[in-house]
Amino acid sequence: MRPTTSTTPASLQLADAKAVLAAQPFSRLVGAQLTAFGDGRAELRVPLAEHHRQQDGVVHGGVLSYAADNVLTFAAGAAVGPAVFTAGFTISYLSPARGDELIARAEVVRAGARLVTVNAELFDQRDDDEHLCAVAQGTVARR
Numbered sequence: 001m002r003p004t005t006s007t008t009p010a011s012l013q014l015a016d017a018k019a020v021l022a023a024q025p026f027s028r029l030v031g032a033q034l035t036a037f038g039d040g041r042a043e044l045r046v047p048l049a050e051h052h053r054q055q056d057g058v059v060h061g062g063v064l065s066y067a068a069d070n071v072l073t074f075a076a077g078a079a080v081g082p083a084v085f086t087a088g089f090t091i092s093y094l095s096p097a098r099g100d101e102l103i104a105r106a107e108v109v110r111a112g113a114r115l116v117t118v119n120a121e122l123f124d125q126r127d128d129d130e131h132l133c134a135v136a137q138g139t140v141a142r143r
Contacts, residue, residue: 013037013038013078014034014036014037014038016082017034017037017042017074017077017078018033018034018037020082021033021034021044021070021074024070026066027070030046030052030063030066031046031047031049032044032045032046032066032067032070033045033046033047034074036105037074037078038078039078039079040075040076040078040079040107040108040111041075041078041105041106041107041108042071042074042075042077042078042105042106043071043103043104043105043106044067044070044071044074044103044104045101045102045103045104046063046067046101046102046104047100047101048063048097048099048100048101048102052102057098058096058097058098059096059097059098059102059124061093063097063102064091064093064097064102064122064133064134065091067102067104067122068089068091068104068106068120068122068134068136068138069086069089069138070104071104071105071106071120072086072089072106072118072120072136072138072140073085073086073118073138073140074106075106075107075108075118075120076108076111076116076118076138076140077140078108079108079111079116080111080116080142081142083142083143084116084140084141084142084143085140085141085143086138086139086140086141087115087138087139087140087141088138088139089136089137089138089139090136090137090138091134091135091136092134092135092136093133093134094132094133094134094135095124095131095132095133096124096133097122097124097131097133097134098124098126099124099125099126099127099131100125100126101124101125102122102123102124102125102133103122103123103125103130104120104121104122104123105120105121105122105123106118106119106120106121106136106138107119107120113142114141114142115139115140115141115142116139116140116141116142117137117138117139117140118137118138118139118140119135119136119137120135120136120137120138121134121135121136122134122135122136
């Protein structure tokens with residue numbers, strides 16, 4: 001993992017990343033919030049509501065994929081700077097998400113000259129407990 005090389009305070013870096021997320025109309029629609037950002041790591045939270053769920057009450061896989069995609073890319077940006085975009089990712093759904101909040105955490109595995117490899121875990125939070133519901137690995141490209 002390559003650490004962030006910036007003289008900007010971490011709180012300002014998080015504020016800048018939050019502004020990037022807030023500029024994404026779909027992220028606003030989903031209700032996503034960036035809660036951690038720096039040193040090749042990121043955390044994204046989505047408060048879950050009825051409109052995030054399928055007909056049987058579990059969270060739609062597209063919501064989990066959205067969270068994985070965004071948190072992977074934000075973690076890469078925390079390591080190498082903001083000029084990045086998702087080149088691809090895979091996700092494995094481990095158990096249905098049914099809780100009140102989705103938590104996605106990602107960490108850079110390797111930051112190369114062109115590509116950044118990132119791993120993520122997604123948790124379904126219910127009753128103050130986190131349940132692992134998906135894992136993802138992504139490749140993020142530098143512009």
